[in-house]
Amino acid sequence: MNYRHAFHAGNFADLQKHAILLALLEALKAQTPTLSVIDTHAGAGGYDLGGEMARRSGEAEAGIFRLIESGDAPAVFAPLIARFRAMNGGQDGPLYPGSPLLIAGGLRRDDRYTACELRDDDFDLLRRSLAPYAFAQASKADGFETAAARAGRGGRAFVLIDPPFERPDDYGRIVGVTRDVLARDPDAVLAIWTPLKDLETFDAFIRALETVTDDALVAEVRLRPLLDPMKMNGSAMVMVGAPASIEPAVAAATEWIVQRLGQKGGSARIWRTKAA
Numbered sequence: 001m002n003y004r005h006a007f008h009a010g011n012f013a014d015l016q017k018h019a020i021l022l023a024l025l026e027a028l029k030a031q032t033p034t035l036s037v038i039d040t041h042a043g044a045g046g047y048d049l050g051g052e053m054a055r056r057s058g059e060a061e062a063g064i065f066r067l068i069e070s071g072d073a074p075a076v077f078a079p080l081i082a083r084f085r086a087m088n089g090g091q092d093g094p095l096y097p098g099s100p101l102l103i104a105g106g107l108r109r110d111d112r113y114t115a116c117e118l119r120d121d122d123f124d125l126l127r128r129s130l131a132p133y134a135f136a137q138a139s140k141a142d143g144f145e146t147a148a149a150r151a152g153r154g155g156r157a158f159v160l161i162d163p164p165f166e167r168p169d170d171y172g173r174i175v176g177v178t179r180d181v182l183a184r185d186p187d188a189v190l191a192i193w194t195p196l197k198d199l200e201t202f203d204a205f206i207r208a209l210e211t212v213t214d215d216a217l218v219a220e221v222r223l224r225p226l227l228d229p230m231k232m233n234g235s236a237m238v239m240v241g242a243p244a245s246i247e248p249a250v251a252a253a254t255e256w257i258v259q260r261l262g263q264k265g266g267s268a269r270i271w272r273t274k275a276a
């Protein structure tokens with residue numbers, strides 16, 4: 001496993017994923033007395049954007065710092081900006097919260113949170129990030145297996161799936177774990193992040209997902225036309241079981257990113273695999 005999220009923290013894809021994650025958490029808390037959140041690919045918990053990896057990639061400069069500087073960020077980004085500033089003592093940077101700190105900071109005492117990470121170095125950072133939260137558990141275990149095993153064991157399951165896509169079977173494992181989680185908890189909600197490189201790969205994934213659920217909300221950030229399959233041309237959030245009330249926030253985040261961070265020919269697409 002070579003992937004280090006520290007290179008990518010705070011980039012355009014994190015903005016979409018994390019703004020939607022926070023909006024979904026709030027919507028689900030309003031509906032559900034107890035949540036059991038499983039973060040299948042948690043990473044380090046939080047990131048230093050002034051560190052060598054982030055500075056080398058420059059992705060945060062083109063992401064969170066552009067968002068902050070823009071002055072026209074829609075309301076959907078307000079919770080993420082607030083959490084980013086809180087982590088930095090009220091200032092803009094250099095620390096950026098990953099999904100574990102965003103989730104743990106948004107949960108209630110009776111909710112449960114399991115964060116999975118396989119890399120030794122990122123797991124040590126994750127464990128330290130989550131130490132203040134009694135309801136949160138850092139687990140050095142495979143996230144797909146953990147989600148399938150934990151769903152349906154108390155609390156409504158909310159599963160964030162955010163793999164590095166280094167392995168060719170990641171798409172197949174996402175479909176498998178979606179099937180297994182829904183079998184154990186039909187009320188479960190899943191939020192899946194994917195890169196957008198070429199359309200065939202993404203279409204094949206959606207077609208496979210449709211064999212296990214007929215209720216997916218898809219939000220595509222196409223930064224530019226998907227012409228070069230060797231490039232990450234955008235990213236998508238695919239949500240299974242998401243409440244309809246989330247759609248305006250999903251659209252606002254996705255459209256702003258394309259308009260302000262995208263290139264000529266970019267587009268935002270928000271659609272459901274079936275009519276809601």
Ligand SMILES: C[S@@+](CC[C@H](N)C(=O)[O-])C[C@H]1O[C@@H](n2cnc3c(N)ncnc32)[C@H](O)[C@@H]1O
Pocket residue numbers: 001003004005017040041042043044045097098099100116117118119122141142143144162163164
């Ligand atoms: C994209 S990063 C996660 C970023 C994080 N979700 C966030 O938003 O802040 C993916 C992480 O998954 C870890 N990983 C890869 N395969 C895994 C697996 N099967 N189970 C758990 N973690 C895995 C990688 O080491 C990497 O740190």
